[in-house]
């Protein structure tokens with residue numbers, strides 16, 4: 331039985347794992363480490379639980395926020411939460427406007443492995459009239475040089491929902 | 505604190521798993537205080553960030569038994585990027601509460617076990633998985649969102665207030681912010697050339713940093729820390745025990761922690777909690793923290809300073825080791841810790857105040873030496889093996905206060921003259937948790 335191939339560069343070890351599943355890394359002092367490929371994948375049973383109405387509403391082309399039911403507080407959250415962070419009371423669902431303004435933004439040229447193929451993509455935090463907090467979204471149909479803080483934007487919804495926050499995105503209001 | 509140890513942080517240590525890395529950092533700490541036997545250690549606090557990286561749950565148990573500390577007590581700590589800082593404070597609390605006379609704090613991370621972009625995914629899973637992660641889950645992107653707003657508040661609305669065209673004004677503000685962030689990167693990388701433990705020591709120019717690959721606009725590669733393998737340890741004990749172990753102990757005089765919402769979108773627009781040298785009038789029209797500042801860093805700094813009796817941080821600290829995972833967050837943290845007022849972070853950088861006096865950065869830094877920040881090189885140049893990072897800062901600060909930098913680094917350049925008091929600052933995802941600990945010479 332042959333020993334796995336030996337490499338002096340860790341990058342080469344990584345490459346070899348994709349081919350044969352095992353490799354030996356030899357450092358400058360000649361010390362050998364056996365390295366193996368160890369795959370890992372899982373399907374979570376992810377419940378949106380109390381956030382579920384938000385994601386169901388996206389599929390109907392609606393953007394829901396939540397408002398504190400304590401009248402003395404009545405804070406409106408653009409990213410909904412079941413209970414108020416300020417006073418602790420339960421919140422109720424409210425429909426948000428489909429128009430907002432960019433509070434801050436970035437263009438990601440890299441990303442997590444799961445999103446690398448989607449780069450470059452823009453992220454924006456959006457402000458809404460009548461809401462005290464923001465919503466993080468993808469910003470599409472514009473080039474980086476167009477984007478600025480304060481830019482008016484409007485929501486677009488996926489025709490075929492995937493039941494993800496990516497079912498909504500924003501574009502510049504033209 | 506009576507001793508500490510740290511492994512050289514590296515992109516990958518395939519020849520050492522987390523147990524051996526911690527063992528090496530532990531042996532280094534123990535070797536420096538020969539009067540302490542393992543029997544006299546009452547227990548441990550062990551930190552690492554992600555079970556995903558090790559793919560070994562309950563890895564802290566394996567550290568405890570590899571060091572031969574069973575059946576003594578131990579607690580595993582995890583709080584994102586602030587994991588190491590939390591571990592340090594947990595060990596402090598174990599001793600301060602009287603529960604232990606001597607406590608080992610040990611932290612590690614082995615991030616090389618997955619490819620870099622998978623590692624970024626694991627880190628991004630420390631953001632809201634309903635609302636934030638599925639959008640592209642990328643921490644550099646989150647920090648970019650924060651600094652774009654910081655540049656808007658503190659450059660667009662001030663230095664570039666006179667520019668009429670909104671897009672043009674913001675473009676100029678961001679370009680200026682990028683230039684100033686690059687100063688931080690130049691400083692930390694160059695400091696690290698005198699620190700043999702650092703992962704990425706190098707001499708860079710502002711131009712080199714600006715021209716490095718864009719990762720998330722406006723943050724470029726040289727303004728961002730990387731993945732590392734590494735471990736660090738700190739040994740904490742009571743005052744009477746300390747006197748038996750070393751003639752150069754360091755006293756922990758203040759600890760503080762702060763928190764903020766996980767989602768950036770939920771950060772409030774309120775008012776600034778003030779240091780004694782600030783006035784409410786300074787921030788009359790500043791919605792705080794919004795997404796431009798780290799309220800958790802301010803809270804942690806205030807709590808720690810109050811405990812240590814510090815009213816004017818810039819005068820009373822001799823140096824600070826802070827969590828510069830991004831050059832942007834170093835500038836934001838100057839403001840959180842009261843080294844300058846909110847809005848002054850960019851000018852504070854350009855004044856040279858956080859630079860060392862005896863290093864030629866190739867930049868005009870008239871105020872260099874005022875309050876050296878990250879004399880070790882920080883996370884950007886030393887690396888960031890998450891669970892070890894906050895403890896690495898403790899070790900570097902400890903050596904600084906002991907006056908033993910020459911002995912430990914084999915180079916005296918980074919030894920500050922007469923350093924009596926320093927702060928270490930550990931920070932988790934977008935400032936959702938921050939710890940500040942204050943260390944003072946105890947001899």
Ligand SMILES: [Zn+2]
Nearest residue numbers: 398403414417
């Ligand atoms: Zn409320």
